[in-house]
Amino acid sequence: MPPRYTPLVDSLPATVPFIGPETLERERGAGFDARLGANESVFGPSPKVLEAMRAADAEIWKYGDSTSYDLRHALAEHHRVAPENILVGEGIDGLLGYVVRLVVAPGDRVVTSSGAYPTFNYHVNGHGGVLDFLAYRDDREDLPALVARATDTGAKLVYLANPDNPMGGYWSGAEIAAALDDLGDGTLMVLDEAYAETAPEDAALPLPVTDERVIRMRTFSKAYGLAGARIGYALGAAPLIRAFEKIRNHFGMNRSAQAGALAALADPQHLAWVIDSVARSRDEIARIAAGNGLTPLPSATNFVAVDLGGDGDLARAMVTELGARGVFVRMPFVAPQDRCIRISCGTEADMRVLDEALPPALAAAREKVAG
Amino acid sequence: MPPRYTPLVDSLPATVPFIGPETLERERGAGFDARLGANESVFGPSPKVLEAMRAADAEIWKYGDSTSYDLRHALAEHHRVAPENILVGEGIDGLLGYVVRLVVAPGDRVVTSSGAYPTFNYHVNGHGGVLDFLAYRDDREDLPALVARATDTGAKLVYLANPDNPMGGYWSGAEIAAALDDLGDGTLMVLDEAYAETAPEDAALPLPVTDERVIRMRTFSKAYGLAGARIGYALGAAPLIRAFEKIRNHFGMNRSAQAGALAALADPQHLAWVIDSVARSRDEIARIAAGNGLTPLPSATNFVAVDLGGDGDLARAMVTELGARGVFVRMPFVAPQDRCIRISCGTEADMRVLDEALPPALAAAREKVAG
Numbered sequence: 033m034p035p036r037y038t039p040l041v042d043s044l045p046a047t048v049p050f051i052g053p054e055t056l057e058r059e060r061g062a063g064f065d066a067r068l069g070a071n072e073s074v075f076g077p078s079p080k081v082l083e084a085m086r087a088a089d090a091e092i093w094k095y096g097d098s099t100s101y102d103l104r105h106a107l108a109e110h111h112r113v114a115p116e117n118i119l120v121g122e123g124i125d126g127l128l129g130y131v132v133r134l135v136v137a138p139g140d141r142v143v144t145s146s147g148a149y150p151t152f153n154y155h156v157n158g159h160g161g162v163l164d165f166l167a168y169r170d171d172r173e174d175l176p177a178l179v180a181r182a183t184d185t186g187a188k189l190v191y192l193a194n195p196d197n198p199m200g201g202y203w204s205g206a207e208i209a210a211a212l213d214d215l216g217d218g219t220l221m222v223l224d225e226a227y228a229e230t231a232p233e234d235a236a237l238p239l240p241v242t243d244e245r246v247i248r249m250r251t252f253s254k255a256y257g258l259a260g261a262r263i264g265y266a267l268g269a270a271p272l273i274r275a276f277e278k279i280r281n282h283f284g285m286n287r288s289a290q291a292g293a294l295a296a297l298a299d300p301q302h303l304a305w306v307i308d309s310v311a312r313s314r315d316e317i318a319r320i321a322a323g324n325g326l327t328p329l330p331s332a333t334n335f336v337a338v339d340l341g342g343d344g345d346l347a348r349a350m351v352t353e354l355g356a357r358g359v360f361v362r363m364p365f366v367a368p369q370d371r372c373i374r375i376s377c378g379t380e381a382d383m384r385v386l387d388e389a390l391p392p393a394l395a396a397a398r399e400k401v402a403g
Numbered sequence: 404m405p406p407r408y409t410p411l412v413d414s415l416p417a418t419v420p421f422i423g424p425e426t427l428e429r430e431r432g433a434g435f436d437a438r439l440g441a442n443e444s445v446f447g448p449s450p451k452v453l454e455a456m457r458a459a460d461a462e463i464w465k466y467g468d469s470t471s472y473d474l475r476h477a478l479a480e481h482h483r484v485a486p487e488n489i490l491v492g493e494g495i496d497g498l499l500g501y502v503v504r505l506v507v508a509p510g511d512r513v514v515t516s517s518g519a520y521p522t523f524n525y526h527v528n529g530h531g532g533v534l535d536f537l538a539y540r541d542d543r544e545d546l547p548a549l550v551a552r553a554t555d556t557g558a559k560l561v562y563l564a565n566p567d568n569p570m571g572g573y574w575s576g577a578e579i580a581a582a583l584d585d586l587g588d589g590t591l592m593v594l595d596e597a598y599a600e601t602a603p604e605d606a607a608l609p610l611p612v613t614d615e616r617v618i619r620m621r622t623f624s625k626a627y628g629l630a631g632a633r634i635g636y637a638l639g640a641a642p643l644i645r646a647f648e649k650i651r652n653h654f655g656m657n658r659s660a661q662a663g664a665l666a667a668l669a670d671p672q673h674l675a676w677v678i679d680s681v682a683r684s685r686d687e688i689a690r691i692a693a694g695n696g697l698t699p700l701p702s703a704t705n706f707v708a709v710d711l712g713g714d715g716d717l718a719r720a721m722v723t724e725l726g727a728r729g730v731f732v733r734m735p736f737v738a739p740q741d742r743c744i745r746i747s748c749g750t751e752a753d754m755r756v757l758d759e760a761l762p763p764a765l766a767a768a769r770e771k772v773a774g
Binding site for chain 2: 033034035036037038039040041044045046047048049050052053054055058067070072073074075076077082085086088089090091092093094095096097098099101122123125126129133134135136137140151158188217218220244245253257258259260261262269271272274275277278279281282283284285286287288289292
């Protein structure tokens, strides 16, 4: 007899928010020439990070520091907050799971946007929450509508990615702060700032970290080039940060990753170089797109959404055709955003691969959809 | 206004199953000379593991393979099971959290031993389960009593560590298989085999992996020397393994850790050397203990429980006094096992530090307790 799963677990599908590129490569029987689908940072981490991780590997037989003391204190200094306002965790994915678990019981309402980060939805479903989806507006998450809906329904959480994934736009921090003034008591905004480092300065939230209405999620997976290391952190009011101690996996951090993140934070020159490289690649993606009659959307992130001028079928075909030509990209899940494909920034070599693959892929995709 | 936590979370204390050695070192103001308290493997991983992790670090900007395909297939071959019988996860701690979440809803009963692994209890509490604690018997978890209690109460889970932590003993696999025949339908045994590699051959469970009554937990944290890398795996029936896909953090694995574990599995020579080193260190700990009039308990693990012949107060004083002399050890939490301290195996240098520190620490501890 199988184990007796909880009723909630029985009701859940076995699912995965994303198919990983390795799985696609195995299906394809070959590696990708340009890995531009997961918004990773092909520019990699600082060489000092690699050095620090290598040095730390000599002590990989030791469990990591369960309090991430050094990293937490360095992050506190970096953000000019107290260490009590920071929780280090296993990537934003892990932290989103924790925050959902803290507040969402079966039947509790959560507001997000249709087409926003699916891993957040996965966690909400996994804890029995009831998701309320709002449409994007002008290719951005509709901040005022999200806040209004959360307030009207007494939602426990409202999710906003700023800058946005998958479309790349952003709200100014001042606009978000103003919107929070309309948020009902006891609704927590989960502000996913995974792409904060590549965003314009005015995207920063001008509120003290002690503000209990919002928790901000940051990561070393994007601009810091450490997606495979699994290090994120949350910034929030001390009582909320302390609540994670009730449920988090205390010894969940990789020890060398802790050392790597610390070194990453200590090398702002590398970060500046990455941000500059990302900006140049965004321009290059836009140039390639425009050269093929396509419309690149403005981006505050390390990727560019490119409007193919068709519908989801065309974009899906395009993802397949680019993949067949060695270029891994992804696309928004929901109409009308699914008229776009999402291309992560890459090296000059990646851009050459894209430049070459895009015209024939587009022709093939159009033919497939027309046929 | 703070977020509205779930009633369950409101009822939980902010806690941590273990204080990490780094925290103790900070409190002490100095590092430990011998780190023998967390049952880590001071013998470290294979040099080939370090090489593999270093090579993988060059691609640390990529997320890890969400399916841990290569590692899962290598583990399947290693255990002569199908890949569908294996789940790779973020250490046994992470996997215990997942299995509890799969089956334990608020109010569900779970049986374990008083003084057994506290992180398992932490997860059960964290999901609202009701823990039923049974006493150890002859310094082992009382297998027949655990099975009987789980059966009588219709518990969802029953936990057994084999070999046992913190006492070091074990049940034969045949005894466990026989006990499972008495287990009530729909109770799942969580068999924590963290120390399997250092155990005698007859500790192995002689049951097919398709047996739905048990899930086995393994780790690279102990004999493989990779505690800081956070890689464990579960062995079980395919439908149970598949159920984890509903709730696990799919992209939770560190990419270099995946590569390191794969290399560890490919170097049985190093593992054999570690097992031999552990056996010699167990003998040395026993010799040191006996030389001080103390009683080492037989161990199937990478640590030795040493009976101080007193009570919990003496053992607590001894942990403190050894710590003050640069030796980090831990001790069982519950009487009468808390008459012991638990010393992890170490290098010859570690053993010399222990040999030197133990007599004065023991004298000081006895004086403190007598005073």
